[in-house]
Amino acid sequence: MALPRQQTRTVAGVTYTLTRRRVRNINLRVRADDSVAASAAPRVSVMKVDAFVASKADWVRSAxxxxxxxxxxxxxxxxxxxxxAEALAHIQVLCRAYYPQFAATCPGGHMPKIAVRDMTTRWGSCSLKTGTLAFARRLCVAPLPAQEYVVVHEFCHFAHPNHGPGFWAAVAAVMPDYKARERLLKQM
Incomplete structure (x- = not known):
């Protein structure tokens, strides 16, 4: 009868997940979520793994x-x-402050729609198709100069949909210190 590939066990007050793998030793680790995982070859008895985990119980609790x-x-x-709602109101104020400099490049010459989302991989985005600027909610806790940089960056995408030299020249024309502001974001 084949052993289950994974099973949860408790020994010496330590609950752990045992996974059967082709490994030479019994491996024990505490994951970032606080769970405990052990791996052992199928030929190693459960009692031997339990004994190993019990011998490392103090180390597990410390980890x-x-x-x-x-x-x-x-x-x-x-x-x-x-x-x-608070984030949207805050970002709208920033966008309204910079809009006059970009009115000619915005779709239809109108203030774009502003949205706030829970983005984790970017600070903002520009949709030329819908005329929407979207910003990460977490941008609101960044330093104000960094927030302003992201607003200008996204507005510039209406005229330059890529990150070519013309785009960066447009950003620099409005915000000559944009590189320092960009560094603030990278520190977060």
Missing amino acids: QARVAARREQEAAQQPELPTR
Whole structure:
């Protein structure tokens, strides 16, 4: 009868997931989510894996405490995001301040639609098709010069849909210090 590829077990107060793999040793790790994982070859008995995990119980608890402390520290460093409505109101104020410089390049010469989304891989986006500028909600907790840079960057996409030399010249014409502001974003 074949052994189950994965099973959850508890020994010495440690709950762990045992995965059967082609490995030479019994491997034990505490994951970033605080869970414990062990891997062993199919030929290694469950009792031997349990004994190994029990012998490392103090190390597991110590590693879990370090993971919990790291998560707490990261949570404390993350500023609280505004609500979606608050973020939208804030970004709209910034966009209205810069709109007059870009009115001629906006679709139809009208103020674009402004949206706020929970984006994690970008700070903003420009849709030429819908005439919409969308911004990450987390942008609202960035330094104000960085926020302004993202607004200008996205407005410039109406005239230059790519990141070619003309685009960067347009950004520099409105915001000569854009590189320093861009660095602020990269630090976040």
